[in-house]
Amino acid sequence: MNWSFVLSNAITLACIYGTLAIGISLTWSSLGLVNMAFGFIFALSGYGAWLASLNISAQPAVVMAAGILTGALGGLIVCLLAFIPIHDKPNFPLRALIATLAISLIGNQALLWYFGPRAKSLPKLFGNWNADIFGVIVTSDKLGASVSAIVLLTLILLWMRSSRRGLEIRAMMMNPHAASIVGIGVRRTGFYVMALTGSLAGLASVLLAQTYYVAPFSGITPMVKGLSIALVGGLGSVPGAVIGAVIIGLNEALTSTLLGGQYVLITQFLLIILVLLVRPRGIAGLLDKAREA
Amino acid sequence: MSDVARNAVLDVRGLSAGWGPLRVIHDLDLTVFPGERIGLVGLNGHGKSTLFQAIAGLTGWQRGSILLNGFEVGRTRSQGPGRYTHQIVRRGLALIPQGDEIFHGLTVEEHLDSGAYTRRAWKERATRKQRILQIFPPLTKLMAIPVGRLSGGERRMVAIGRGLMADADLFLVDEPSLGLAPKIGKSVVDALMAVELGSSAMVIAEQNLGLLEGRVDRIIGMHAGKLKGEASASKSLMGGHR
Numbered sequence: 123m124n125w126s127f128v129l130s131n132a133i134t135l136a137c138i139y140g141t142l143a144i145g146i147s148l149t150w151s152s153l154g155l156v157n158m159a160f161g162f163i164f165a166l167s168g169y170g171a172w173l174a175s176l177n178i179s180a181q182p183a184v185v186m187a188a189g190i191l192t193g194a195l196g197g198l199i200v201c202l203l204a205f206i207p208i209h210d211k212p213n214f215p216l217r218a219l220i221a222t223l224a225i226s227l228i229g230n231q232a233l234l235w236y237f238g239p240r241a242k243s244l245p246k247l248f249g250n251w252n253a254d255i256f257g258v259i260v261t262s263d264k265l266g267a268s269v270s271a272i273v274l275l276t277l278i279l280l281w282m283r284s285s286r287r288g289l290e291i292r293a294m295m296m297n298p299h300a301a302s303i304v305g306i307g308v309r310r311t312g313f314y315v316m317a318l319t320g321s322l323a324g325l326a327s328v329l330l331a332q333t334y335y336v337a338p339f340s341g342i343t344p345m346v347k348g349l350s351i352a353l354v355g356g357l358g359s360v361p362g363a364v365i366g367a368v369i370i371g372l373n374e375a376l377t378s379t380l381l382g383g384q385y386v387l388i389t390q391f392l393l394i395i396l397v398l399l400v401r402p403r404g405i406a407g408l409l410d411k412a413r414e415a
Numbered sequence: 416m417s418d419v420a421r422n423a424v425l426d427v428r429g430l431s432a433g434w435g436p437l438r439v440i441h442d443l444d445l446t447v448f449p450g451e452r453i454g455l456v457g458l459n460g461h462g463k464s465t466l467f468q469a470i471a472g473l474t475g476w477q478r479g480s481i482l483l484n485g486f487e488v489g490r491t492r493s494q495g496p497g498r499y500t501h502q503i504v505r506r507g508l509a510l511i512p513q514g515d516e517i518f519h520g521l522t523v524e525e526h527l528d529s530g531a532y533t534r535r536a537w538k539e540r541a542t543r544k545q546r547i548l549q550i551f552p553p554l555t556k557l558m559a560i561p562v563g564r565l566s567g568g569e570r571r572m573v574a575i576g577r578g579l580m581a582d583a584d585l586f587l588v589d590e591p592s593l594g595l596a597p598k599i600g601k602s603v604v605d606a607l608m609a610v611e612l613g614s615s616a617m618v619i620a621e622q623n624l625g626l627l628e629g630r631v632d633r634i635i636g637m638h639a640g641k642l643k644g645e646a647s648a649s650k651s652l653m654g655g656h657r
Contacts (some may be wrong), residue, residue, distance in 0.1 A: 208497035210496070210498045211432060211494065212494070220622055266505065286528075286537065289521075289525060292518070292520070292521060292525075293518050293521060296518040296520050296521065297519070299473075299497065300517065300518060301511070302473075302497045302500040302504075303471065303504065303512060303516060304474075304504065304529050304532055304577060305504035305532030305533075305581070306531050306532070307501040307502075308497070308498075342639050343553070394599065395561075
């Protein structure tokens with residue numbers, strides 16, 4: 123039993139899934155849209171990064187930027203197809219759920235048709251070396267994935283705290299009705315949010331492809347994990363999503379070491395059910411200091 | 416457009432509005448001129464709030480003409496409440512809604528910032544916040560506190576302050592004293608009366624006629640979705656009722 127190995131795995135997974143969960147959580151709370159096409163954006167940006175590594179340059183920065191930009195583009199496509207036309211129609215959340223699910227199914231089949239079923243692998247972004255942190259041996263890809271996810275997430279959260287657009291997005295997360303009263307355009311903010319969350323999916327895709335591969339359906343499992351973390355954390359809460367990601371990442375690393383990889387989803391959903399039984403609003407219910415409405 | 420309407424801040428003609436099968440506003444006409452402070456009085460459920468929401472494009476459906484600074488902002492709409500609200504707001508409307516409609520997790524300061532939606536207002540937001548703090552001194556100590564933790568009266572000050580941050584030409588204030596202790600409600604209305612309007616106009620919907628009596632330029636009564644009776648000398652209206 124190597125605890126440092128379990129811990130480093132847990133942290134890496136937490137960083138990657140947390141990135142996805144924050145993306146899903148932001149979309150839901152600001153636009154009222156559960157983005158089922160997140161897995162498709164994830165896979166699409168993996169292919170974007172792969173194409174860039176073949177055609178432009180295999181430099182880490184280029185590959186990562188290509189993944190993030192493709193993700194942002196994918197987010198904009200989903201926004202154009204599934205948010206702009208229907209966001210003020212009756213029953214929008216359900217319609218959006220179906221629309222994004224349709225985009226996900228069509229998109230994944232299109233990727234399968236165009237790129238074929240064989241998995242592609244991205245170049246190693248972070249080299250091949252080991253670091254020794256307080257006696258814990260960490261491989262370069264895990265360290266690189268954790269650090270870049272944390273850096274980018276911190277940048278985005280700082281931007282949301284300090285900029286005017288961030289203020290608009292946060293205002294819309296808390297009260298969309300009041301947001302329109304103070305002159306915040308729902309559709310324009312929708313573009314920002316979808317591009318932002320799409321780029322988060324792109325980042326997660328490039329990072330996860332360091333361990334796994336890029337394949338047409340590679341986005342489904344990460345999306346399910348991201349969505350369940352967002353639920354555990356309490357939809358709409360960024361700190362909740364971070365804590366949820368740590369819990370789920372720890373669970374995944376522990377289960378796969380102690381019981382075996384095939385039990386990961388079972389323990390994960392048992393854990394989620396347990397958390398939601400005790401705390402129906404997720405972990406965020408514990409953190410929220412402000413009264414609602 | 417008539418000559419009268421040309422320099423009006425707001426000119427409403429033949430407005431009907433409502434929710435689903437319910438028609439709340441019936442063929443209503445209203446003209447508001449620059450510099451006016453108008454009281455809109457009427458009982459609960461007679462359409463004061465719906466009139467404000469129709470002007471902001473927030474009702475379920477509406478038809479009729481609404482000219483804001485000469486721009487047509489009323490449309491015949493059957494759905495999509497709020498779809499055009501931000502555009503109407505950018506034309507110079509500040510709606511201070513009933514029940515405050517606050518962002519419970521944002522701090523007081525962020526709230527005031529969010530009200531400064533025009534480019535100029537955003538640049539001048541520091542000086543404007545100072546102005547709001549002069550109107551509502553109790554907010555000075557609360558600037559860094561999330562609004563969800565404030566009391567009802569403090570929230571109302573924040574909501575009104577947010578509305579006053581912009582360079583609006585038309586302020587629509589919906590029931591500023593609703594749900595507040597009489598003393599606090601009165602101080603909120605006093606603050607609204609102290610706002611210098613310049614060339615903009617303010618319409619205050621209020622059930623408590625006594626709070627507005629003698630302090631506004633016109634008082635308009637509202638009954639069953641129509642405007643009923645108007646008094647420029649508001650005291651005569653009070654006299655008629657007693």
